[in-house]
Amino acid sequence: MATLARRLPANVPGALFVDSSCIDCGACRWIAPASFDLVGSQSRVHAQPRDALQRARAAEALLSCPTASIGVARASGTAADDAADDAPPLHREVVAAAGRFPRPFAPRALHCGFHREASFGATSWLLLRPAGNVLIDVPRFTAPLVRRLEQQGGVRWLFLTHRDDVDGHAQFAAHFGCERLLHRGDHGAATAGVERLLDGDAPIELDDDLVALPTPGHTRGSTCLLARTPAGADPAIAPPLLFSGDHLAWDDATARPYGFRDACWHSWPQLIESTRRLVAHPFEWLLPGHGAPGRAPAAEMAARLRGAIAEMEQER
Numbered sequence: 674m675a676t677l678a679r680r681l682p683a684n685v686p687g688a689l690f691v692d693s694s695c696i697d698c699g700a701c702r703w704i705a706p707a708s709f710d711l712v713g714s715q716s717r718v719h720a721q722p723r724d725a726l727q728r729a730r731a732a733e734a735l736l737s738c739p740t741a742s743i744g745v746a747r748a749s750g751t752a753a754d755d756a757a758d759d760a761p762p763l764h765r766e767v768v769a770a771a772g773r774f775p776r777p778f779a780p781r782a783l784h785c786g787f788h789r790e791a792s793f794g795a796t797s798w799l800l801l802r803p804a805g806n807v808l809i810d811v812p813r814f815t816a817p818l819v820r821r822l823e824q825q826g827g828v829r830w831l832f833l834t835h836r837d838d839v840d841g842h843a844q845f846a847a848h849f850g851c852e853r854l855l856h857r858g859d860h861g862a863a864t865a866g867v868e869r870l871l872d873g874d875a876p877i878e879l880d881d882d883l884v885a886l887p888t889p890g891h892t893r894g895s896t897c898l899l900a901r902t903p904a905g906a907d908p909a910i911a912p913p914l915l916f917s918g919d920h921l922a923w924d925d926a927t928a929r930p931y932g933f934r935d936a937c938w939h940s941w942p943q944l945i946e947s948t949r950r951l952v953a954h955p956f957e958w959l960l961p962g963h964g965a966p967g968r969a970p971a972a973e974m975a976a977r978l979r980g981a982i983a984e985m986e987q988e989r
């Protein structure tokens with residue numbers, strides 16, 4: 674729970690604040706960029722949320738924070754702070770946001786919120802499909818979210834993109850009776866109960882509209898999930914989506930994917946090679962485990978991937 678005693682001095686005056694327990698996972702900054710930014714190695718509130726949308730996003734960020742480092746308090750510690758913020762506290766918005774997750778984000782893809790500390794605040798996504806929903810990586814097992822997942826039709830598959838983001842998988846599997854999928858390269862004691870292990874580096878067809886794309890690099894078993902446009906669907910309404918885990922993230926400044934050079938635990942050359950293979954698989958949305966999602970028409974996305982590869986080559 675965020676506490677005023679640990680309120681970071683970099684926060685602007687007002688009720689919303691970040692405290693010193695922030696681990697710099699970045700979740701608040703992509704969920705509510707109008708309110709949060711980075712100073713040094715921790716997030717802070719750079720502007721108090723004002724309009725309804727900013728307040729809703731700030732409340733979603735608060736609930737998503739894996740370390741509960743975001744707080745709301747009427748009294749922020751000084752008279753000047755209180756005078757600077759005459760907006761009502763966010764409590765009503767926080768309650769509303771708790772009932773909104775998983776919230777629609779991209780066509781067929783919902784942001785689950787409630788990020789976990791053990792996965793360093795990784796994003797979990799829900800892919801809606803008539804043939805059975807797919808939960809990508811693991812959010813916190815909280816009653817409001819679980820209830821809403823049930824209302825969305827439950828979870829048929831739990832797709833684990835890599836070993837870092839598996840914490841809590843058994844609890845979701847036990848509750849939803851879903852099949853868990855993970856690449857054998859990342860299988861270990863923590864994932865002993867996983868039902869389906871994926872092998873090799875070639876694409877693995879899971880269903881007509883779903884393919885697992887092994888992308889070793891960040892870890893040996895890192896695997897992306899490609900959700901193609903379902904047969905008969907209009908690509909404008911159901912564009913192809915790539916859930917990339919920690920293989921690739923999206924840089925909003927350059928509108929280009931990138932790999933985590935400093936957090937590449939297995940092999941940077943393999944990560945580059947895996948990215949090269951991704952170019953053959955069209956997608957319009959990049960939905961990563963960390964940071965903001967990205968979107969571009971498929972041909973444009975492929976061009977940006979090639980640009981990212983050229984840049985990553987220079988970091989060899």
Ligand code: SF4
Pocket residue numbers: 691694695696697698699700701702715716734737738739740741742743794
């Ligand atoms: S979501 Fe929480 S832990 Fe992550 S950067 Fe924001 S305040 Fe820090």
